Amino acid sequence: QLQLQESGPGLVKPSGTLSLTCTVSGGSVSSSSYYWGWIRQPPGKGLEWIGNIYYIGSTYYNPSLRSRLTIFVDTSKNQFSLKLSSVTVADTAVYYCARRAATGFIDYWGQGTLVTVSS
Amino acid sequence: QSALTQPASVSGSPRQSITISCTGTSSDVGSYNLVSWYQQHPGKAPKLMIYEGSKRPSGVSNRFSGSKSGNTASLTISGLQAEDEADYYCCSYAGSSTYVFGTGTKVTVL
Numbered sequence: 001q002l003q004l005q006e007s008g009p010g011l012v013k014p015s016g017t018l019s020l021t022c023t024v025s026g027g028s029v030s031s032s033s034y035y036w037g038w039i040r041q042p043p044g045k046g047l048e049w050i051g052n053i054y055y056i057g058s059t060y061y062n063p064s065l066r067s068r069l070t071i072f073v074d075t076s077k078n079q080f081s082l083k084l085s086s087v088t089v090a091d092t093a094v095y096y097c098a099r100r101a102a103t104g105f106i107d108y109w110g111q112g113t114l115v116t117v118s119s
Numbered sequence: 120q121s122a123l124t125q126p127a128s129v130s131g132s133p134r135q136s137i138t139i140s141c142t143g144t145s146s147d148v149g150s151y152n153l154v155s156w157y158q159q160h161p162g163k164a165p166k167l168m169i170y171e172g173s174k175r176p177s178g179v180s181n182r183f184s185g186s187k188s189g190n191t192a193s194l195t196i197s198g199l200q201a202e203d204e205a206d207y208y209c210c211s212y213a214g215s216s217t218y219v220f221g222t223g224t225k226v227t228v229l
Binding site: 039046047048049052060061062063064096101103104105106107109110111112 | 120122153155157164165166167170171176208210211212215216217218219220221222223
């Protein structure tokens with residue numbers, strides 16, 4: 001059974017960089033059949049697509065976050081990661097990592113991790 | 120890239136049917152049959168309920184069905200049950216390898 005687990009600091013200072021890693025178990029990030037991605041959800045609000053990565057390193061970003069966002073994959077560790085720079089309180093959210101099929105649906109989600117941006 | 124529009128809330132009595140709409144544009148919902156629907160209970164990760172517009176993953180009740188007309192996708196829950204009370208989100212491919220979620224709908228079972 002595929003499992004995804006987010007990890008990283010739960011508190012980031014404004015103007016700092018938010019960094020999260022998703023560790024995949026029970027499957028491989030090197031699979032050619034899937035993309036890996038990030039979604040976030042501010043407290044009490046809806047879901048927002050952040051971006052996806054393919055195992056060869058191809059990335060696809062939400063245009064509204066592109067200038068601050070980097071997603072990369074480490075196939076040797078079976079992980080993929082997110083870096084979001086110049087964060088503000090508006091970036092406070094539960095961040096989910098996920099597996100996305102080629103036709104776009106998300107079939108596996110991590111449990112989510114709350115990241116708070118605060119001084 | 121604007122969020123797809125969903126009603127904020129929909130309610131129904133047990134055993135009734137309800138429909139949640141998801142309205143986009145000709146650049147997303149209207150151009151691709153790649154809408155998926157997710158159910159989210161409080162404090163939990165979303166769960167896939169419908170993919171590619173109308174397909175149900177293994178294990179999802181056949182009380183859930185999806186459809187599309189023009190720029191609007193819909194999720195219908197028939198035979199409403201207490202366990203269906205949750206938030207529901209649609210998501211569509213929006214071209215250029217990007218995706219957009221809906222605003223979310225809170226379903227209440229009366």
